[in-house]
Amino acid sequence: MKFLIIIPAHNEEKNLPFTLDSLQQQSYKDFTTVIVNDGSTDGTSDVIKNYTENDNRFYSISLEKSAHQPGSKVVAAFKKGLESQNSDDFDVICKFDSDIILSENYLERVKQAFDQNPDYGLVGGLLYVEKNGEWVYEGNSNRHHVRGPMKAYRKKCFQQMGGLRETLGWDNIDAILLKNLGWREVVIPELQVKLIKVKGSDYTIKPADYYGRYFYFLGLNRFLTYIAAAKEAVKIKSPSFLMQIISSYEKCKSQNLELKISKDEQEIINQERWIQFKKKWLKF
Template identity: 75%
Template sequence: MRFLIIIPAHNEENNLPFTLNSLQQQSFKDFKVVIVNDGSTDSTSEVIRKYTDTDSRFEMVALQKSVHQPGSKVVNAFKKGLNTQTIDGFEIICKFDADIILPENYLETVEDSFKNNPKYGLVGGLLYVEKDGDWVYEGNSNKHHVRGPMKAYRKESFIQMGGIRETLGWDNIDSILLEKLGWKEVVLPELQVKLIKVKGADYTIRPADYYGRYFYFLGLNRFLAYIAASKEAIKIKSVSFFFSIIKSYEACRSGKLELKISKEEQKMINNQRWKMLKKKWLKI
């Protein structure tokens, strides 16, 4: 099975070499890497050329700089890169970040997983971050969810769900859609992926605004959005945080901001969230 790997990169001169080196060191060699240089103002383009000039598996796509907002920017860059390729010659489509270090057996293990399990639609490892000189599990999501920096999709499942959506919450929307289409999302915990920098540091919106927008663009109805907001507020023991999230969510609703999911998909997502809520909190 051949991999098509798309890596959006904006001002990643310090991190990108680690990612690209880890790809060159993979035990599985049958892949193509498209690095999308999204308007970088540092030496990212020079870094990329060091690989494209010496390894035919690497290619660069240059874009003008776009506004850096969570979700939409990175997916826009991913799609621009994907659109430059003919996917007929690939079986696995990956969206990787430009600041991760993959273990040498990452692609080999993912390929084996897809090959041996026809219903696997999305596969990935677990993210680890450096803390006090050690690499520890990031813990920002449950261990059954493949995080955004290291997504590997079976091409058929990717096409069937209509690709990833250019919106905040895209890396949860894909999981829900794939599940409803009968595909399995699988995390391989033995694959420990190192995340070099902390995500979200360069986003231009505050945490409460982020969550409000996230719940809206995920397609959550008001009841589920309020429940989700209360969970986030409880985590930091702040009532005001709850109301700030709700204010952001309601502002999106009032503005009727465009969702990147259909009405049917929105219904699907709410049903899945309600099912999870009943199972986890109501014990139904």
């Protein structure tokens, strides 16, 4: 089983070496890594060169600088990396971030999971962040969801779901679509992935605007969006936050912004969200 690992990187000269070192130290060696230098203006290119010149499993491509848009930018860079390789040569396609540290047995455990479970379509570990000198669980409420920084897809599953979408919410869209196709998304909890940089720290978009845009590009209808917005507002005890999210969502709808999912896929996503809402909140 051969892995194709795509790592988009933008101004990651300090973090990228930790990621690439952790790959070189993997117990499972059959992988190819493509680092996509996405318009970096720091020393990222020098870091990449150090690995590509000394390890034939590492390749790189360089892109022009693009605007930082949550979701779409990283997937666009990922796709460029994917296009640089012949996918027929690989069995697993990974999208990894440039600021994570993998345990030495990470790829080996993922391979075993795929080998032993033919219905597994997406596999990953759990994210940990450094807090007060210790690595602690990131705290995301869904321990059964493989987060964006460490996605490993069985190639057949990846191809059937049409790959990744260049949009905000891509790392939830994938999970819903592959489930609808009969594949399973599986988290291996003992596989701890250290996240060096807190996600979203470099976003300029405001939280309420983010949620409104996220719900829109996820393809949610008004009913489910308003429920989801209310949940977020309750978390911080702010009625105005609810209205701000709704305003952002409605602005996207009025502008008829392009979605990266089909009408059928929107229906699938809404059905799944409604099922999850009933299970969690209505208890049936």
